[in-house]
Amino acid sequence: MSRTIIPLFLLLSACALQSFSGEKPLVTTTEEPAALRFELLPERTPNNNEALWLEVRVGALPNASTLILRDLEGETIGSVSPYGKTSRQAGGGYLVPLPASMQHEKITLRVELVLAHNEVRRPTEDELEEVRLVYLAVSP
Amino acid sequence: MKKVHPWSRREFLISSGLAAAAASLPLGSLRAQAPYTRYEMTSPDGLRMLEGYKTAVGRLLAKVPEDPLNWYRLTLIHTLDCPHGNWWFLPWHRGYTGYVEQILRAHSDMPDFALPYWDWTANPEVSPSFFGSDNALDPTSSNQGYIPTLAEFQSRFEGPIAMLYGSMMAAQLEQLTFRNMETEAKLWDAINGGLFFPSSEARCLSSANPTFATPPGGCSCAGTPKAVSIETLNSALSPDDFITFGSGIATQHSENGTFQGVLEDQPHNLVHNCTGGFMGDFMSPVDPLFFMHHSNIERLWTVWTAKQEAAEPPLPTLPEGQELIDWSAEPFLFYVNASGQTLSTTAGDFSTVAGTPFDYVYTPGSPLTQADRRKAKSRSFNDLSDVPFGMLRATAKEDGPELLARVTIDPQGRQKGKSFHVLLNPPEGTDPKDSSSPHHVATLAFFGGGNKHGHKTTFLVPISGALRRLKAADRLKSIRKAPQLFVAVEDHQENTVGKAQKVKAVISNH
Numbered sequence: 097m098s099r100t101i102i103p104l105f106l107l108l109s110a111c112a113l114q115s116f117s118g119e120k121p122l123v124t125t126t127e128e129p130a131a132l133r134f135e136l137l138p139e140r141t142p143n144n145n146e147a148l149w150l151e152v153r154v155g156a157l158p159n160a161s162t163l164i165l166r167d168l169e170g171e172t173i174g175s176v177s178p179y180g181k182t183s184r185q186a187g188g189g190y191l192v193p194l195p196a197s198m199q200h201e202k203i204t205l206r207v208e209l210v211l212a213h214n215e216v217r218r219p220t221e222d223e224l225e226e227v228r229l230v231y232l233a234v235s236p
Numbered sequence: 237m238k239k240v241h242p243w244s245r246r247e248f249l250i251s252s253g254l255a256a257a258a259a260s261l262p263l264g265s266l267r268a269q270a271p272y273t274r275y276e277m278t279s280p281d282g283l284r285m286l287e288g289y290k291t292a293v294g295r296l297l298a299k300v301p302e303d304p305l306n307w308y309r310l311t312l313i314h315t316l317d318c319p320h321g322n323w324w325f326l327p328w329h330r331g332y333t334g335y336v337e338q339i340l341r342a343h344s345d346m347p348d349f350a351l352p353y354w355d356w357t358a359n360p361e362v363s364p365s366f367f368g369s370d371n372a373l374d375p376t377s378s379n380q381g382y383i384p385t386l387a388e389f390q391s392r393f394e395g396p397i398a399m400l401y402g403s404m405m406a407a408q409l410e411q412l413t414f415r416n417m418e419t420e421a422k423l424w425d426a427i428n429g430g431l432f433f434p435s436s437e438a439r440c441l442s443s444a445n446p447t448f449a450t451p452p453g454g455c456s457c458a459g460t461p462k463a464v465s466i467e468t469l470n471s472a473l474s475p476d477d478f479i480t481f482g483s484g485i486a487t488q489h490s491e492n493g494t495f496q497g498v499l500e501d502q503p504h505n506l507v508h509n510c511t512g513g514f515m516g517d518f519m520s521p522v523d524p525l526f527f528m529h530h531s532n533i534e535r536l537w538t539v540w541t542a543k544q545e546a547a548e549p550p551l552p553t554l555p556e557g558q559e560l561i562d563w564s565a566e567p568f569l570f571y572v573n574a575s576g577q578t579l580s581t582t583a584g585d586f587s588t589v590a591g592t593p594f595d596y597v598y599t600p601g602s603p604l605t606q607a608d609r610r611k612a613k614s615r616s617f618n619d620l621s622d623v624p625f626g627m628l629r630a631t632a633k634e635d636g637p638e639l640l641a642r643v644t645i646d647p648q649g650r651q652k653g654k655s656f657h658v659l660l661n662p663p664e665g666t667d668p669k670d671s672s673s674p675h676h677v678a679t680l681a682f683f684g685g686g687n688k689h690g691h692k693t694t695f696l697v698p699i700s701g702a703l704r705r706l707k708a709a710d711r712l713k714s715i716r717k718a719p720q721l722f723v724a725v726e727d728h729q730e731n732t733v734g735k736a737q738k739v740k741a742v743i744s745n746h
């Protein structure tokens with residue numbers, strides 16, 4: 097896959113998180129009652145033939161649950177809902193496109209786990225392991 | 237691919253009289269049509285296909301469990317072998333839907349049957365065609381042959397599944413070790429562990445609440461409207477390389493790949509989970525919606541491939557280099573054909589639609605291009621005499637629309653050494669062979685075929701060129717009263733030219 101992964105990491109063990117380099121804090125998270133809110137700082141604006149997406153790495157997710165990624169206004173950006181029990185238990189990486197309006201500047205996301213019967217809670221650090229920004233070569 | 241039935245693609249040749257029209261038409265329209273069309277399932281043709289589908293599914297449900305074509309046996313191919321979350325997701329499902337389509341065709345009473353597709357971007361809901369207690373397309377209707385309980389499924393399939401394992405080749409069993417299903421006991425563990433759904437839970441979306449946005453309580457539909465939206469679809473189709481588009485690398489197809497692409501992890505997964513019941517796990521093909529869903533996923537792969545090919549310079553449509561070699565060699569050993577024989581294939585056999593024995597095309601669906609939108613406005617007429625003269629006059633203009641005639645030729649015996657001259661209202665005394673005549677539309681010929689008896693074949697013939705030449709010769713008015721196509725057969729072996737006969741031809745504009 098032709099893409100660059102920026103070393104922006106979200107490790108959900110603390111409220112304030114650092115990039116791998118440990119220099120300046122690039123990512124911060126806030127725990128809301130039913131969601132996890134965090135910010136990602138893109139390294140640069142994507143070029144003309146590039147798009148900035150998320151790669152969301154999850155662990156095992158509860159049966160019939162869906163991880164929903166929203167913007168600050170609450171609009172759904174994308175979801176992770178593994179198909180089949182095997183994938184749901186195995187976890188893995190899921191590409192989620194960011195809308196055109198979110199390709200620049202700071203990206204603020206709220207992530208919530210919607211369970212069966214629409215109960216909503218914050219995902220645990222085992223459920224949402226990592227979110228990274230990826231630059232992809234794209235064409236319309 | 238080990239082909240159980242020899243298969244050959246008949247090639248066609250259209251010669252002379254067409255040069256002018258050919259220059260302005262996409263190459264595709266000059267070929268004879270692919271024999272099978274996968275229509276959008278709520279269109280008139282799609283609904284007609286769903287009727288054939290219903291007939292076929294009913295018959296496959298009624299087959300004994302020992303029969304490899306039994307509906308649940310076909311489902312088990314998916315349970316035992318489907319890749320998800322890796323770069324074989326697309327080719328495996330192309331093969332699976334393609335062979336099941338052939339089986340369905342053989343049981344549908346429709347020689348032109350092809351799987352219609354569910355364009356969930358345009359129709360984010362289960363169509364009414366899939367509901368009803370007397371409907372074989374509704375898996376909650378136990379009176380149609382769906383098995384109502386797990387206990388009943390166990391008692392009916394215990395023997396046949398034991399037989400199936402007994403008949404497996406070593407290579408198949410090796411594949412099954414990768415997904416922990418190498419013994420029948422392990423398969424039963426999976427089935428008993430939540431793959432089977434009793435009738436009342438066989439599907440979550442219901443006729444009262446069929447839409448993704450307002451599902452019945454208890455369905456897992458959060459995020460689904462966004463996952464099937466046009467924005468997500470455009471993103472899914474945007475990557476420039478196969479792996480980002482079609483999910484990440486794995487070492488074998490039952491392994492989780494490095495990541496899932498957007499086509500798989502957004503619309504594919506969420507439509508499965510939101511539809512619910514069987515659709516939510518690896519026995520999903522029990523629900524007939526599975527094949528409409530995957531027909532659309534498959535269509536979107538062809539849309540992406542066309543995008544890659546149209547780029548300037550063209551972008552790759554498959555993995556490249558050593559990765560292509562590794563990807564192509566992956567064995568798919570569980571498909572069965574319409575005779576119930578197990579096929580030994582590899583991923584590379586399904587890398588292009590043209591390379592498969594399936595031979596289908598799709599009508600345009602989401603996301604529609606400008607050209608598709610124009611096409612969507614296209615009209616068709618049962619015969620040339622039904623086309624308003626104004627449209628013929630408009631077509632005759634230099635930048636007018638294209639009019640295509642579907643001309644069916646029956647070679648009536650030997651096809652070799654014959655030409656078929658298509659003419660537009662030829663005046664008395666016209667030489668059918670004279671391609672310089674403005675009334676001469678096209679000359680059709682079959683390519684190859686030897687002295688064998690030829691089959692009836694439909695050619696797509698552009699008639700705009702002839703209309704332009706008639707206009708230039710100031711003879712357009714001569715066809716005004718009763719525009720009509722004729723065909724005259726020229727036999728090169730006998731050196732004869734028959735009399736031009738009237739033919740009916742469906743006409744459409746583009």
Ligand SMILES: [Cu+2]
Pocket residue numbers: 504508520530
């Ligand atoms: Cu699927």
